[in-house]
Amino acid sequence: MRFEDCSIRARLALFTGVAVGALCIVFSVVLLFAINKMATQNLSKEVTAVGELTAYYVDRGELVNPLPPIPQNLIRPVQVVDPRGQVVAATSDLQNRPPMAHFTPKSPNRVASGVVCSSVFPTGGCHIVVAQQVYRNGDWTIYSAAPTLPFFVYPGVAALLIAGTAVFTVAVAYGARHTVTRSLQPVDAIRAQLDHIRSSNLSRRVPVPMAEDEIHRLAQSVNETLNRLETMFEQQRRFCSDASHELRTPIAAIRAQLEYALLAPEDVDLNRLCDDVLPSVERLQSITSDLLMLTRLDAGEPCVRDSVDLAELVAVELNSHQMGTKVVHRLAPHVIVRGDREQLRQLICNLLQNAQRHACSAVTITLRQENGDRRYTPGVAELEVLDDGIGIAADQRETVFQRFTRLDTARSRDAGGIGLGLPIARQIAERHGGTLTIQDSDRGARFVVRLPADP
Known part of the structure; x- marks a missing residue:
């Protein structure tokens, strides 16, 4: 079935559902993007904190390999690179592996970050890497990392947004259809009443709803049109009746005179008969000419100016x-x-x-x-x-x-x-x-x- 063949209710419900669904999707994407950005910032701060803790031990000369002590809630892949570029210490998951990154901070910040996709990490994939420099007989670099977050961050949030979008879209579409159905009930009543109006009975009128809205004004316009239509039909009936009455009189006179002439042809004077019939014929001609003129005027025929x-x-x-x-x-x-x-x-x-x-x-x-x-x-x-x-x-x-x-x-x-x-x-x-x-x-x-x- 084509879209044009659907009812107004179905089309409005479909349009409303699609529009609301699109808005919900856009909102969900924007929300997920904001959550991802905030979570990434928090993760970067946490990775930076791990690097700062390691830098503290390096600065004090308490460096050990593998790298304890790091609290369990802060354990991240960490590497310590000496001034010669050699990895001298790392967490247990990065033992005997090359440096996870090759960028170094630029003074005076002495901290830099970036996303590195490398097979150095045991879990693979891309990681957020924060590089921090500590000076101890040269510039030491501490790399700390954490896996990048997926766009949806938390699967539960994404599932909740998808389910909410679906439920909200269906609810709004159903509400729109229900509202339109109730709003169009007066239109159905008007249509039903119009279906029962015939040319033989133009006195019926469509119901006018109480609420003064567009349908109220439509019903009033329909009733005014029916009033004009009833008046026009009444004028037409009266016109036909009057025209028939006016035409019947001269026709009856002509018929009576001709029948009398046929009954007694020997007593009929032809000239007198014509003189008697001619006024009735002239009257017929006058009536038909006036009727023709009225017809042309009513039809609005163009005239020469x-x-x-x-x-x-x-x-x-x-x-x-x-x-x-x-x-x-x-x-x-x-x-x-x-x-x-x-x-x-x-x-x-x-x-x-x-x-x-x-x-x-x-x-x-x-x-x-x-x-x-x-x-x-x-x-x-x-x-x-x-x-x-x-x-x-x-x-x-x-x-x-x-x-x-x-x-x-x-x-x-x-x-x-x-x-x-x-x-x-x-x-x-x-x-x-x-x-x-x-x-x-x-x-x-x-x-x-x-x-x-x-x-």
Whole structure:
């Protein structure tokens, strides 16, 4: 099994165990090195003490061979070399053997040490050798030695460190796995709850742990995402229901008229039938066009960003529509914004149609750009469409921007509205970095579009 296939618990336990084991090994090596260094220093002092004791007897002329008296706890290989370089006395284990070393101390210390690996020593191997000089009718040299210590010094200490490293590593790895397992229990609960959430029931939420840690914040984010998802699905269901309802009405009218024509073809006037069916077809076309526009806006399709003269665009829209009410326009020239010409035309068209639908006698269109007036944000083009109808209550000004929403006073289908024009207009404005809001007015509804001006 690959490392990537292991669970988080196993990977964290493995990583923690390896890291702790490596640290324990490094610590053990450093500790053994320190112990070895201290033990070697102590051994060197002991060897030096043996040499000093022998030097004392040489200085007093009490030299004997083999070399007593040396206390049992200080017995070490010792040799005494006379000024001619001959071994004149040695401990019993070095009798009749050549000098164990050939270096001599340098004045004024008269003591030198080194590691000598030679077959002179009965036990073989390497020894720490300390050379000391005594003057008695010449320079006498006393060599004392002791076997060098292994790196681990004491096998018991090395065994204890190895066992401690193994036990400590296993304990830490087990503790890390156990801690991670307990910490991830809320994650398992969140996953189990998510497995039971279906699109048909988005009201369930994942449990939020009491401890305010990363998992607590994760659970809150998941619940917020589920809230948005539930809202989106509810909007989608309502949208499909409203769209089906709006489409069913003209389709039912067309079907009824065609069935009546089939039942009595001799009584049907073809021109009259076409005149009766055509409004329903136009309504179907309007609904499908608005639905297609909403789909494109929701999908975020890229649009061409050109410099657009809003005054020119409003004038074109006014000329291309037969306005059933009086239109008063105050259009400042050369109000330029950057955006998609077709989408901005659609925005203006929807606002004009909405105003004409609810106006009593007149529609006022005002276009301006900030030029020192503090009432308007610098660099903003403002388009205002005002009708003299009954207006919109303050608590319903956001409701009219919901899809397929029509106020009670505008529920008549003869008015032609299906509740998509204003949502499309606001979405176009927001896509161009602007806003579409309803503001206070003395009479009627006052729709205000603000778009960033093109510098």
